[in-house]
Amino acid sequence: MGEEVVSVAASLELLDDGEVVFVEGDLGWFKERGYGDMRGEKRYVFSPVETLYLVKHGKAEVYRYGRRLGFIELLSFFAMRDQNLWRDYVIYMDLRKRRYVVKEGFGPKLRFRVFERGEYQSKPAKYLVIPLYEGESVSVDELISLVRSCRSMDKVAVVAVLDRRNEVVYYHASTVELWNK
Template identity: 30%
Template sequence: METKSEQVPVIVEAIEAYLSRGGVFLREPEKLMDLREKAFGTLVDDRITLNPYETFYLVEKKRIKVLDEKTKQSKSLQQLVTKLSVGKPAIWTKYLVYRDLRDRGYLVRDGEAGYDFETFGKGAVRRLVTIVFEGGESTLEKLATLSAKANKDGKDLVLAVIDRRTDIVYYTLNPETFQSQ
């Protein structure tokens, strides 16, 4: 009689990251390759610097544990959001889009000027993402300009609309959307 082998879940040990005045960084080169392969962080010298969205995501997924560089005290997600959102009131709602895109399998990087994020990883097309909040201000002229610039660069423009309940709906825009009939 054959027995089915039970699949044992792989437990990934959280990598230590450090919070300093300049942001959050990791400094264990041998453990960083997995994160780099998944497009997390920016490699500078022998350490990876994470942006706030990457930090929140990796902490939420228990991939990293953030310690204060001076005190070595562990920081919770809430403490990190409070610390890293100073002067950035929309950071949490932008993070919700970042997390949703990552959870859908996209690799996500900070976007160029005018865009919130750039995504790649599913197919050859790169997408520039701009976020619009329900009830927030945005003009058709701005969207048309962003769409034309993305198209010129060979990329799609994706509009991420966040409603009051933080549900996110995505729309792909192209220059033809804005041409008059």
């Protein structure tokens, strides 16, 4: 499969509260491919990592006070609000490149919901991504707690580690009960 093609880049607006909203373009194209979410009755919003991805790939243009913002400006703006933005963006970009639909997860520790290829809109997400930087400490108890949370939601836990070269390595994480009979 080749690159996703959109006929004309959509217009998005960066609001004062940091939210990015859809203004103009082919909204159906974004919905079909799992970009953005409806908030309330009239607002279609995009997460910071989605916004960066769409701008980088020419699928959207973002405006603030009528001025078009570039990728670097957006990256700087969002990074001031989230110290893990780069890590999350690289992981998001890597998953999208692998043709997965990626949606926001349940907070910074269970960062992304990932849908099996071809199952978006027909089945719930199969995976929950636990993002880490290479060398970042995480306690075994915390990791077990996150894996159990994933299991309780009937999701597969995937630890995504961003290394120093901006490459992502994925690990399937699960708990094992060992019994001595």
